[in-house]
Amino acid sequence: MxxxxxxxxxRSWFRYSESKITVLGxxxxxxxxxxxxxxxxxxxxxxxxxxxVDFSNASQPPSLRHLCxxxxxxxxxxxxxxxxFRNTLLMGVIVLCISAxxxxxxxxxxxxHRDTLIDTLLMRITDIFLAxxxxxxxxxxxxxxEPNMTNSMLAITVMWWPWYARLAYGVASSLRxxxxxxxxxxxxxxxxxxxxxxxxxxCLSAMLTKMxxxxxxxxxxxxxxxxxxxxxxxxxxxxxxxxSQGVKYMPQQWWFTVFPAVAxxxxxxxxxxxxxxxxxxxxxxxx
Amino acid sequence: MPSLLTTVLKRLGWALVVLVGLSMLIFSLMRVIPGDPxxxxxxxxxxxxxxxxxxxxxxxxxxxxxxxxxxxxxxxRGDFGMSTVTRRxxxxxxxxxxxxxxxxVIWAGLPPIFFALLLGVLGAMYKNRWPDYLIRFxxxxxxxTPTFVWAVLFLLIFGYWLPILPSVGGRLSMGFSVPxxxxxxxxxxxxxxxxxxxxxxxxxxxxxALALSLGHTMQEARLTRSxxxxxxxxxxxxxxxxxxxxxxxINRKYLLRPSVIPTVSIMGLDIAxxxxxxxxxxxxxxxxxxxxxxxxxxLGKDVNAVCGVVLVLGVxxxxxxxxxxxxxxxxxxxxxxxxSK
Numbered sequence: 001m002x003x004x005x006x007x008x009x010x011r012s013w014f015r016y017s018e019s020k021i022t023v024l025g026x027x028x029x030x031x032x033x034x035x036x037x038x039x040x041x042x043x044x045x046x047x048x049x050x051x052x053v054d055f056s057n058a059s060q061p062p063s064l065r066h067l068c069x070x071x072x073x074x075x076x077x078x079x080x081x082x083x084x085f086r087n088t089l090l091m092g093v094i095v096l097c098i099s100a101x102x103x104x105x106x107x108x109x110x111x112x113h114r115d116t117l118i119d120t121l122l123m124r125i126t127d128i129f130l131a132x133x134x135x136x137x138x139x140x141x142x143x144x145x146e147p148n149m150t151n152s153m154l155a156i157t158v159m160w161w162p163w164y165a166r167l168a169y170g171v172a173s174s175l176r177x178x179x180x181x182x183x184x185x186x187x188x189x190x191x192x193x194x195x196x197x198x199x200x201x202x203c204l205s206a207m208l209t210k211m212x213x214x215x216x217x218x219x220x221x222x223x224x225x226x227x228x229x230x231x232x233x234x235x236x237x238x239x240x241x242x243x244s245q246g247v248k249y250m251p252q253q254w255w256f257t258v259f260p261a262v263a264x265x266x267x268x269x270x271x272x273x274x275x276x277x278x279x280x281x282x283x284x285x286x287x
Numbered sequence: 288m289p290s291l292l293t294t295v296l297k298r299l300g301w302a303l304v305v306l307v308g309l310s311m312l313i314f315s316l317m318r319v320i321p322g323d324p325x326x327x328x329x330x331x332x333x334x335x336x337x338x339x340x341x342x343x344x345x346x347x348x349x350x351x352x353x354x355x356x357x358x359x360x361x362x363x364r365g366d367f368g369m370s371t372v373t374r375r376x377x378x379x380x381x382x383x384x385x386x387x388x389x390x391x392v393i394w395a396g397l398p399p400i401f402f403a404l405l406l407g408v409l410g411a412m413y414k415n416r417w418p419d420y421l422i423r424f425x426x427x428x429x430x431x432t433p434t435f436v437w438a439v440l441f442l443l444i445f446g447y448w449l450p451i452l453p454s455v456g457g458r459l460s461m462g463f464s465v466p467x468x469x470x471x472x473x474x475x476x477x478x479x480x481x482x483x484x485x486x487x488x489x490x491x492x493x494x495x496a497l498a499l500s501l502g503h504t505m506q507e508a509r510l511t512r513s514x515x516x517x518x519x520x521x522x523x524x525x526x527x528x529x530x531x532x533x534x535x536x537i538n539r540k541y542l543l544r545p546s547v548i549p550t551v552s553i554m555g556l557d558i559a560x561x562x563x564x565x566x567x568x569x570x571x572x573x574x575x576x577x578x579x580x581x582x583x584x585x586l587g588k589d590v591n592a593v594c595g596v597v598l599v600l601g602v603x604x605x606x607x608x609x610x611x612x613x614x615x616x617x618x619x620x621x622x623x624x625x626x627s628k
Binding site: 021124125127128129130131132133134135136137138139140141144216220223224227228240243244247250251254257261264265266268269272273 | 301304305306308309312316319427428430431432433434435436439440442443447448556559560562563564566567571581582585588593596597600601604605
């Protein structure tokens, strides 16, 4: 009897929820994504996400009216944190959706041509990118270009793809001598067929697991760039820049800094737990 | 061990190739930035003929491959040119700022290895009992916290509420002076026979190094734990257990050693991340390292300084990984054969 979708889902959920803490991760991730998509419309003060000024309410400590207090010019910090979620999510999704395919192609082509000039060339280029401390490469790229959201994504993508190249290389070079690939070659299949129809399905679960596990790190890296002033610019909210601006007013106005920091930690924690769950579900060891 | 020697030599050759590639990458990155490097170096008010003379002297009018050649032939002699921001030789700037960063990275990178292995082994030994749960739970939180948040948190705790450790203001308290021998202050103070100064330098190091090391330490602990558990289920462990080898000998000799190998190879890659994060931590703790220099170089489009910083970091990173490969080869007999990456 063929397995129905229901069975697959049920089995996947069973394996995902084996460790209870990953369920917490799923809840955080779903909550975060929902808030990122519609949060701007449901926060108590939507206008405060942009350039709003209300000096009579400046630097208010957390209260029932302002859950996380207000900032230097009177904007509701809770609204601004939720308002920053959309770019935080976008950062992770876009960076991974570009660097994973690019890394995959480089790695798989090199792995398939193992021990040839193509392999050497591609993998040494990958090594070169890995030899530069990632944050410094990102800082250099982001500062050569205009400091904004798009360019910080570009900077992170530049440093992220080599990891996927390594992963795909490992899988491709070990599969290269498998019989089904040799047969496909014998029947005249071209390289695109072998890469996309034979190797890709075997890489997919490892790649997807790595992507979910990487989500949290990309978000940390984005927040770090934004902390250094190279991310989304004022008046738009970004978690990293909210922290860097708040630090100057520590410890008196602690709520400037503490709530965005907690937001980052919870989001990243959620994605890390979620990634662990996915990796249990797929039965892959992404490390 | 002749095979070990060949492996090392081969790795050394590749390290050189990667280094040349890195220099090309950095050089082209710095040449594609918008703006005339000569104009940027001399400022907007410099007269055109001065800029023209500077351009000719720096070979900026030659074709790019020739520019690269001129630049590289200087760099291999340790001459990175003048910094346009500090108006000094980049090599001198690096010699001044690099030791502080190196000391920070060494303290953030080496001692935590011990704790990472300890926590990983503990977690595996007490699997699914409270020490394991405690380690795993705290590692989730610690890994999810960005390095700069740790730095800010420590600054808050130790700067305002609990001022038992110096949190702002460089590497040494006022009143101490340590002769510069290696540039690593704790070591220099000990060599000069000043234990009080060494302790003071260590206290200054503690918070930034801790902020830098927490995340990757817990990451390595998790890795060690999962490899320990993976090897635990292998046939050879069942076999030696059935032969009556005592449990602590199995743990130490047959379980820990193979489980440490993947963790050690990850550590080489972690060094790059530590260097990157060190930039922010240095800024937050006012550490007189390379960060402020490199940041001002990056923002001021100071081509020579950026090339110098990135190349030096690249050399350090590649050397570290070479050493890591040798350690791995010593730990793992299989790796002594040619290992492909």
